[in-house]
Amino acid sequence: MKIAPKELIWKDFRKMQKNEELLTDPAVEDLLFMQTIEGHSHNGDGAFNGQKFVDTTINDIVEVLGRDTFIVRSKRQMLIDEIYEFVERVIDGENLNHIVNRNGEPLMRCSLFFDWEVDGKDILRGLYLGGRMDDFDTRKKVNEKYHANLGGGKPYPVDLRVMERMGLNGEMLAHGDHEDKLDEYRKEELILEPYNVDFLRHSDIRFQYIRHKKGLGVSDDAAVVVGALLYNMSVGLGVYLADAIDTLDKFSLKFYEQDDALATMIERSFKDFNLTEDDALKFIYLVSIPEDMEDKIPDSSQRYFLEIDKDAGITTLESHYNFVNGRPYPKFKISYERVLNEDFYQYIKKRISEA
DSSP: OOOOOOHHHHHHHHHHHHHHOOOOOOHHHHHHHHHHHHHHHHHTTTGGGGGOOTTTOHHEEEETTTOOHHHHHHHHHHHHHHHHHHHHHHHHHHOOOOOOOSEEESSSGGGGGHHHHOHHHHHHHHHHHHHHHHHHHHHHHHHHHOOOOEEEEEEEEEEHHHHHHHTOOOOHHHHSOOOOHHHHHHHTTSBBBBBGGOOOTTTEEEEEEOOOOOOOOOHHHHHHHHHHHHHHHHHHHHHHHHHHHHHHGGGSSSSSSSSHHHHHHHHHHHHHHHHHHHHHHHHHHHHHHHHHOTTTSSSHHHHHHHHTTTTTBBBBHHHHHHHHTTTTOOEEEETTTTEEEHHHHHHHHHHHHHO
């Protein structure tokens, strides 16, 4: 198996600590950097300098950095649980106008949430839209209605020992067409039932994304901005929080898609829901990345959303907020794709107007 060497993991971690600042507290920054190393090792980015180690897991990285895996999983789960608690409080009738927990701390420890007033109910609507965005069954409906070609899949608890025995690796599972092989993977016990997995006793279990069908993807930047422009900024920030869950649950205390589960809970329990399936399908279509534009549409990770641009002095999330609210914003390049924010906003306005 191609697992990144310890020295490169440490080099990548220290490089980010030295060169990057995220608008969150050091503990959350630490969690996001660890996950970034996984992506860097798979793609040969950062300190890996073109070398790819496609079987590296977050678990490997946590252990190399000398952290306790249970504590790291628990910290990530706590951040998810705070978003769930926010939803439950709104459903129970609380009028929440800031994105903070019961102790007054901002969710994801992003200090912007102290200042931004929101409508708690619209946060839930955004969480629903964002939670449905990656659901492959919903994407199939988008394909049918809009004659699109969205691909997709979902993460599963995967036994790494079986994966190796079957001659597979993480890159193959994440980028191939596997929909017609899922029953075989379950029979071979490559895919395990999520509620029967004890990660403390089974260190060879990984929450691995398996692509069902190749096709177009979606942009998380587009999701935040489109949600805000179609409805309001609170909806856009709810979409952002759904992406935070989708990021954190890759290494948490639970082995299922917690953003999708939360969307289902909101749909069933939130009496002021006021969204239809057609609303979700239209939203997902608008945030999908058109053919041959993968390098021209930004798709920020949580790290890129919260990274403070050294020249602009603000984060990508704050740039999106200012654009939607008609406030001035500095022009700078965002996300891994390094797309100029102004060009992206013009693209989004045109896409919505033509829909």
